[in-house]
Amino acid sequence: MSRKRTAILISGRGSNMRSLVSAAKAEDFPAEIALVLSNVGDAAGLEFASGEGIATKVVEHKSFAGREPFERAMQAVLESHGIELVCLAGFMRLLSPWFVEHWRGRMLNVHPALLPSYRGLHTHERALADGVKIHGATVHFVVPEMDAGPIIAQAAVAVRGDDTPETLAARVLEQEHRIYPRALALAASGAAIVQGERVAIAGEPAVGAALVSPAI
Structure with a gap:
């Protein structure tokens, strides 16, 4: 089996990165974590990745005059490592349309809400303020519009009456740790097929192709 060479982009501790690295240790997992790249030199996730024997690289955004030279430097690193898929895992930089379009259909992101609801920041605070009963997480293919793009997988959690933003976030x-590896496996194996603005999962019914867990 040919495994897709995958890079994970981080800015901090990379908890989702760890779940992807763990899943990719399985012999039948269709993606290989070949690189962890950070825009922050002291990101805690770099030490973890290095300890796992994964190549790491820092491209400090502050070292560049603007977004384009920064992203072109990242692109050069990705190309030098033969990267085929990119996973964003707490990467705290907005990416330009140029970079996103280059990786269209090959770059994934995880968002702490049930998209298209609660795009952007402070998702848990906003969900609690609105009194929603179901909240959750989404993995999607990245497009130039923030927190948009075809949805690969979602998981729902029940909002409790005594929830705080911290307990709900946890x-x-x-x-997120459960569905991100699953979504990466679907993308790397070719089972996640983009059809317009939606993702169909090969072998699953066309309706509701995204994976949705029961509320918990």
């Missing part, structure tokens, strides 16, 4: 994060 339960959502557990689901």
Whole structure:
């Protein structure tokens, strides 16, 4: 089996990175974590990745005059490592249309909400303020519009009456760690097929192709 060479982009501790690295240790996992790249030199996730024997690279965004030279430097690193798929895992930089379009259909992101609801920041605070009963996480292909793009997988959690943003975030994060490896496997194996603005999963019904867990 040919495994897709995958890079994970991080800016901090990379908890989702760790779940991807763990999943990719399975012999039948269709993606190989070949590189962890950070825009922050002291990102805690770099030490973990290095300890796992994964190549690491720092491209400090502050070292560049603007977004384009920074992204072109990242692109050069990705190309030098033969990267085929990119996973964003707490990468705290907005990416330009040029970079996103280059990786269209090959770059994934995880967002702590059930998209298209609650795009952007402070998702848990906003969900609690609105009194929603179901919240969750989404893995999607990245497009130039922020927190948009075809949805690969989602997982739902029930919002409890005594939830705080912190307790809700913790339960959502557990689901992120569960669905991100699954979504990467679908993308790397070719089972996640983009059809317009939606993703169909090969071998699953066309309706509701994205994976949705029961509320918990």
